[in-house]
Amino acid sequence: MGIEGIGARVARKEDKRFITGKGRYTDDMSVPGMKHAAFVRSPHAHAVIKGIDTSEAKKMPGVIGVLAGAEMKTDGIGSLICGWMIHSKDGSPMNMGDWRPLAETKVRYVGDAVAIVVADTKAQARDAAEAVKVDYEVLPAVTSAVDALKPGAPQIHDNAPGNQIYDWEIGDLDAVDKAIASAAHVTTLDIVNNRLVPNAMEPRAALGVYDEAEDHYTCWTTSQNPHVARLVMSAFYNVAPENKLRVIAPDVGGGFGSKIYIYPEEITCLWASKKTGVPVKWVADRTESFLTDAHGRDHVTTIKMAFDADNKITALKADTIANLGAYMSLFSSVVPTYLHAILYSGQYVIPAIHCNMRTAYTNTVPVDAYRGAGRPETTYALERVVETAARELGVSPAELRRKNFIREWPYQTPVILQYDSGDYEASLDAAMKAADYDGFPERKAEAESRGKKRGIGMSCYIEACGIAPSQAIGSLGAGVGLWESAEIRVNAVGTVEILTGSHSHGQGHETTFAQLVSDRFGVPIDSVSVVHGDTDKVQMGMGTYGSRSGPVGMSAVVKALDKVEKKAKMIAAHLLEADESDIVIENGQVKVAGTDKALGWHEVALNAYTAHNLPADMEPGLKETAFFDPANFSFPAGCHICEVEVDPDTGKVEIVQFVASDDFGNIINPMIVEGQVHGGLAQGIGQALLENASYDPETGQLLTASYMDYTMPRADDLPSYHVSNTVTPSPLNPLGIKGCGEAGAIGSPPALINAITDAIGNNNLNMPATPQRVWAAINAA
Amino acid sequence: MSKVEMTVNGRTVSAEVEDRTLLVNFLRENLNLTGTHVGCDTSQCGACVVHVDGKAVKSCTMLAAQASGSEITTIEGLAAGGELHPVQAAFREHHGLQCGFCTPGMIMAATDMINRYGGKLDEKTVRAELDGNICRCTGYHNIVKAILAAAEEMSGSAKVAAE
Ligand code: FES
Ligand code: FES
Helix, strand or coil: CCCCCCCCCCCCCCHHHHHCCCCCEHHHCCCCCCEEEEEEECCCCCEEEEEEECHHHHCCCCEEEEEEHHHHHHCCCCCCCCCECCECCCCCECCCCCCCCCCCCEECCCCCEEEEEEECCHHHHHHHHHHCEEEEEECCCCCCHHHHCCCCCCCCCCCCHHHEEEEEEEECHHHHHHHHHCCCEEEEEEEEECCECCCCCCCCEEEEEEECCCCEEEEEECCCCHHHHHHHHHHCCCCCCHHHEEEECCECCCCCCCCCCCCHHHHHHHHHHHHHCCCEEEECCHHHHHHHCCEECCEEEEEEEEECCCCCEEEEEEEEEEECCCCCCCCCCCCCCCCCHHHCCCCECCCEEEEEEEEECCCCCCECCCCCCCHHHHHHHHHHHHHHHHHHHCCCHHHHHHHHECCCCCEECCCCCEECCCCHHHHHHHHHHHCCHHHHHHHHHHHHHCCCEEEEEEEEEECCECCCCHHHHHHCCECCCCCEEEEEEECCCCCEEEEECCCCCCCCHHHHHHHHHHHHHCCCHHHEEEECCECCCCCCCCCCCCCCHHHHHHHHHHHHHHHHHHHHHHHHHHHHCCCHHHEEEECCEEEECCCCCEEEHHHHHHHHHHCCCCCCCCCCCCEEEEEECCCCCECCEEEEEEEEEECCCCCCEEEEEEEEEEECECCCCHHHHHHHHHHHHHHHHHHHHCCCCCECCCCCCECCCCCCCCCCCCHHHCCCCEEEEECCCCCCCCCCECCCCCHHHHHHHHHHHHHHHHHHCCCCCCCCCCHHHHHHHHHHC | CEEEEEEECCEEEEEEECCCCEHHHHHHHHCCCCCCCCCCCCCCCCCCEEEECCEEEECCCCECHHHCCCEEECHHHCCECCECCHHHHHHHHCCCCCCCCCHHHHHHHHHHHHHHHHHHCCHHHHHHHHHHCCCCCCCCHHHHHHHHHHHHHHHCCCCCCCC
16 A cells, blocks of 8 residues: 555545635536525425415516426426335335425425525525415324324325334244243333434535526536436436436535435426526525425334343344334335344344334424434444343343354344444454443542542444445335446546546545555555546446445445556556566556566556557557445444433533444545544434424424524534544455444444433433433432 | 625625625625535524634624625635645644535634634633534534644644544
C-alpha cells in the first residue's frame, strides 16, 4: 500500500468544496426560467376530500399553475409502490393500499399532498397554497399500530381489513414453545422501540425540468440512489421512459435512509414542469420534512429468552407489532421482516428462534428504513433481554454473553442467515479493557459518595450489511437485484476516473474509492476522480444504504480494476518484451520483476490510446466495467459499553464514558470509519435519551414537527467516544470489508438503556430515557 | 419593498427586496452565495450562520433590511487570498465534516467562538457554545476536536481536551 492506499488515514478530497461554501446541493441549483413550488398538504390525519377549489389561488400574484391529483391521474401518472413483496403466514400477499402522489379522494396523514402550486417565488407559491380551498370530511384517526389492529379502529385502506398489512412469521414455533416450556429459566420483556425522524440536515428537494424540444426530463433530487429513482419513476410512475429521464443527485446533505425512497414531490415536480412549461423547484422546509420524510422504528415487542440450567440459551421468541404509517413506502415491508427478524440470533448460539411480525397502517407518515433499518430494533430487544436475564440469573452480563457466543464460522443461524466470519470475544474483551469494566464497582462507590447513581451496560450487536445476493433476495420477494456496478476509465495521460453506482451523501467516496486505485496503480489520489450520482454519466447502480458502498460498490471497483490491471500488464509485457506473468505494478511503475526494465503508468496508458504498438488483436483504450453481486451479506459485529451517572433528584443522565469496539473487517480509511461510528453513536444515543416522534392519538397531529419540539442531539448532550477496531476480514468480498455505517446506531441504544437501568435499579424504562421518565422510574423502583 | 445596501465579503451590494426577505434568502438568492444553508425554519440548526459586523448571527433570524448598512462575511469570504482559514483547515484535517451541509454554519460559529474565547477554550466550553448548531452526521466528536485544534493554532494556547 502507498501512503494513499488501502488502510491510509487520508484527509478527504471532497472537503475543499464543503469548507469553502462551494458544495452544490439541490437547493443551490438554478436553471433559466426556474419557478418555485409549494404543496397543499392535508391538515387532517384522516379525511375524505369532497372538493378542491383552486380558483382563488390561481388569481394570486405570481402564480403560474395550481394542479391537483385528478389531472395527474388523467395524465396516467402511476401510484407509489412498495418494492418488496411479503406474504403473510397464511400465504396471502401483503395488503398494499393505493398511494397517489397527490391524493384525490382521501387523505391519510397530516402532510399528505393534495395539490401543487407553481409561482414566481417560493413565498408567492406558499401564499397561494394557503388560498387553495379543500373541502374535507374529517374521519376518526388512529396513530398507534397496536390500536390500529384493534377491532373497531378507523379503516384506513379499503383493501386492508382491520388495517393489517401482513401477519408474517419466521422460525420454528413448536420447537421454541417446547424449549420455553422445559426451560430452567425464561426472561420476558415488553419493550417499545420509539419512533424517530431521520433528520438529515439538508431538507429534501427536487428540481424538475421538462425540455419540450427533446421531450426529455431532468430531475435534480436529494437521493441516495438516483438510478433506482429513475427506474421507479420510469417503470412504475410513467413519468417518462428511462432514456428520456435523467436523474441527478448532486451533493446530498445526509440521508440515513430517508433519501432512498422516491417521494410524491419529485414525481409531481417533473409532471408539473411539463404541465406549466417551466422548470419547477421545490425545497422542503423543516416542518415539511418532519411531516413527510419517512420515519423510522416504531415497534412494540414482547420478547422471551429461555435458558437451560447451565445458562445456555435454548430459545428466543419475539412477537412484534410494527407501524408502517399511512402508506407502504418503497422498502417498508422488508425492514421489519428480512432486515430485522433474521438477525435474532445475534452473536449467540440459539437453537430455536421464532419471530412473529404484524404490521399495520396508521394515520401517520410512512415508516421505512432509518439508519440500521430493522437491525437496531432487533438488537435493542435482544440485548436488553440478555442483560435482563443476567440480572435475573445473578450472573455477570459479560460472562452470560461469553458463554453463549458463536465460536465457529461460517455459522448457520436457524433464521436464514449464515454469518461469514467474526470473533465476538475479541471485541468484548477489547471493549471491557478500554472501559476498565473491572474497575466499575470502585467508580460506582465513589459516585454514590457524591449522591449519584452510576451504572454500566453493554451490548454485543451483529448486523447484516452489503445487501445483497440478488438471487436470494429475489426469492424472498425483492423487486430488484442489489448488485453494484463500476467503470474504470484510465485516461491517455494516466489519470483515472471511477464511475460508480454507489452514492456519497457524506460517506467520503471521492476519497476512499480513489484510495483503491492509488493502492493498485500507485497513482496519487489527486489524479483519481470519482463520478457518481448522475444517470447520464453512470449507466446503472443501486445506490447507497445498508453499508453497501464498501462490500458491494467497492467490490465492483476492484473487479473492474482487475480487468484494467490485466490489460495494462499485457500492454507492458508487449512493449517490454517480457512475459505477462513477470510484470508487476509498483509505485506508479509497470515493471518486469527483478529487472530495471520499466514503464511509467502514464506511458502504458498513452500506449493504450495511441495504439501504435499493441499486442495483436487487442482493442485500443484502457477502460473496463464490472458488476459485483455479493454471495451473501457481510456481518459486522462488536461490543459497546456505556457508563452513566444519574442524578436521582432530577433524573438527568450523564454519559461518563462510551466505548465502541467494532469489527468491520478490513478498513480502507480509518479516519472515515471512525467518523461513521461517531455519527451512528450520536443517533443511537439520540434515540435512547432524547428523540421521539410523537403523534396526538386523537387528532393525529405530529406534536414534534420542529427542532423546538423534537430533541436533536447537540454537542453538549454527547460525550467524546472511545472507538477502536478488531478485525476479522469478510471472506465474501475481495477487500474483506464488512461495512460500518449503521453499527453505532445499532449497538448504542441497548448499551445506554442497560446502563441506566443498572444505575437506577428499575428495568421498566422506555426510550427516550428523558429526565422525567428516569426520575419516575427511580421513584417507582 | 425595501432598499438594502451592505458589504458582503468585501463587496458593496444593494438591491430592492420584499420586506419579508430574510438575510439568508438575500445571500442565497440575490447574491448566489449558496454556501450559507437553510436547515430549519425555527432558528435552531445554525446551518445559516454568517458574521454580521464581526459577530456570528443566524442569517435566518434577521431580515435583509435589518442587515442593511452592515458588513457581512459568509463562508465564501472566510478564506483570505486562496489560503484556507485555520478553522477551515482544521475541519478538513480532523474530519469535522461528512455531508458538509452543517459545515459552513459550524465553521462560521467556530470562528466567532475562537475569536471570543481565544486560548480559554476547552472541550466543555466548545460543546456548550455549539448549542445553536446541529450536525446529524459527525456526532460532533471531530468537530469539537477541529475547533480545539484551530483555537490552539490561532492562539497557541488552547487546551486540547477532546481525544
Ligand atoms: S436555518 Fe437558520 S438556524 Fe436553521
Ligand atoms: S456533516 Fe452532515 S450535518 Fe454535519
